[in-house]
Amino acid sequence: MTSTRERQRAAARARLEKEMAERAARARKRRQTQAAVAAGAALLLVIAGTVWLVSSLGDDDKPSDTTASNNGSVLCAWNEVPAEARTKQVKDVGLPPVQAKTSGTQTMTIDTNLGPITAKVNLADTPCTAASFTHLASKKFFDNTKCHRLTTGGLKVLQCGDPSATGKGYRETDGTGGPTYRFAEENLPTDKRPAYPEGVIAMAKTQEPASTGSQFFIVYGDAQLDPSYTVLGTITSGMDLVKKVGAAGSDNSNQEGDGHPKTEVLIKSLTMSEIQG
CATH class of the missing domain: 1.20.5 (Single alpha-helices involved in coiled-coils or other helix-helix interfaces)
Known part of the structure; x- marks a missing residue:
């Protein structure tokens, strides 16, 4: 066992x-x-x-947005006005390039019957707006047009850039013209007080977003506007001319203190310089 x-x-x-x-x-x-x-x-x-x-x-x-940004440029969306919605006040000069530079500066020169007005434009702030202006200027879009609106009350601005404000006198339709495209607003002064200080040049628009076109206004007295208008640049010379126009007043054709400037301002030519820096 x-x-x-x-x-x-x-x-x-x-x-x-x-x-x-x-x-x-x-x-x-x-x-x-x-x-x-x-x-x-x-x-x-x-x-x-x-x-x-x-x-x-x-x-x-x-191209993509990221690639464009890495190359020092950005893609801009130009929204064409449908053919059936275009009026005779709209001027067709084609579309700007899709890509816009995002660095450097340009000098805008507005040669008027009263003398030259210049402004500095920073492309880092407004690449698409600057590209649009450069395109329109190259097409002589602003040449021989009149600054059609002056306000002298709480808001002190001289408004220009309407291609329908031409000819021997101001038309009843002044203020409604522009190119055949619109684009989004840039460089909104949401944190600035006042939002639009004296010497600023900014873009006019309708109450709708992304409705910026060709019209712009020069501020000749601090303005606390709603910060929904693109700040394009800063006037570097010629503010004295704008102030003289403001002092002469408007014809009050819109309302008291708002109408055509009594002193006619004719833009003989508007040019954008080559990009610097």
Whole structure:
């Protein structure tokens, strides 16, 4: 018969063999799990690399906002006025380029019958507005047009840029003209008090957003307007001419203190310089 000691030894060997088998099974399971994880990670890397490659190749076909910004430019959206909505006061000179520079400055020169008025435009603040002005100026859009509105009350501005304000006299439709496109507002002075200080040149618009066109106004007295109008730049010379026009007053054709300026302001030409800096 088998002695008690031998039975104990056999039982111990069996327990050890069972424990070793379990350890081996757990080790195999760990290796299988690690292999699966590694394979999954490799597959993800392959997929990610493929997606990146396809995206990179696709980007060669069309520009993106990020790419444009990295190149020192931005994409501008020019919203064309539908043909059926265009009036005779609208002047078609095509659309500006889609890409606009976002660095440097330009000098706007407004040559009037009273003398030159100049302004500094910072492209970092208003890349699309500056691009629009550069385009319109190159098409002589503003040449031989009259500044059609002067306000002399709480708001002191001289407004220009309407191509329908031409000819021998001011038309009844003055103030409604522009190009065949509109675009979004930029550089809004939401944190400035006053929002539009004396010497600012800003863009006129309707009450609707993204309705900026060609009309602009020169502020000759601090104005706390609603900050929804693009600040295009700052007058650097010629403010004395604008103030003289303001002092002469308006014909009050719109209301008291608001109408055509009594002193006629004819824009003989408006030019934008090459980008500096």
